[in-house]
Amino acid sequence: MTVAEENYLKAIYKLAEAEPDAAGVSTNRIAAALATRAASVTDMLRRLSEKGLLAYERYRGVQLTAEGRRCALLTIRKHRLWEVFLVQQLGFSWDEVHEVAEELEHIQSPLLLRRLDAFLGHPALDPHGDPIPAEDGAMRRPATRLLADLKIGECGQLAAVKNTSAPFLQYLDKVGLQLGTKVEVLDKVVFDHSLELRLGQRTAFVSAEVSQNLFVGP
């Protein structure tokens, strides 16, 4: 399996996960996610389908086969375990790990992966709060409720980031919003949909855009 093939399978898995009710993932969405032309996507889809990794129907889009899904989850498992390693062991901050993990996730060594997982103590979540698939592909359900959807008076715990870009993560560091922080929505501003939050002993305002990029758990 090539690096490009692994990246396609991973992208298709994530697009399907983001829209669980759709029949398949369209070529255009794949092209947009990978910033490439629809014609190159079509070529690759044909190749992956010949390898039995996905089912491709021109008008319904693509679906991963069981084998394609297994490959995608393995790449995601490697990516997220490496992110944990970079943060916990090498002192990277959470806004620095994604690009490095994009490369490390393509190392083909089952032994390295098993030892990495054991060394880290079999973590369930990556530094961004995303669940790490187990060796058999089983995975905790990702947090799906947005901070923006909490009602006034409701409480939650910051569970994961939807936007993993470095500027957003740096912003969260700057204002002291860490995963695991308990929040209560004190008020919602009608004018711009910003939220007034209680964070422990202090209160803070976050913009509507920030509240739409943070997932909360109970």
Ligand SMILES: [Zn+2]
């Ligand atoms: Zn990442």
